[in-house]
Amino acid sequence: MSTNLNQQGLLPGQIPLNSLATKTPAGHPYKGVPWNYDGTETASSYTSEVVDWVLLSLRTAPEEPNTAVYRTAALLQKMAK
Secondary structure: OOOHHHHOOOOOOOOOOOOOOOOOOOOOOOOOOOOOOOOOOOOOOOOOOEEEEEEEEEEOOOOOHHHEEEEEEEEEEOOOO
């Protein structure tokens, strides 16, 4: 897994290194369509191992989005060697 997004300041709440990139608000990126997830997970800073955010959904029927029994946003980290 690559930490390029993190290194370039492209994760939510970071200041992008490239002046052409747009800064995004802190917190998970799943508030809007198509996810509509209202969780309050956030990160004030990122360790160097963070790759990106993920949205985890546990469902009673995997092919049916309306059967979610739990959802959470989390940080994905690269594996240690």
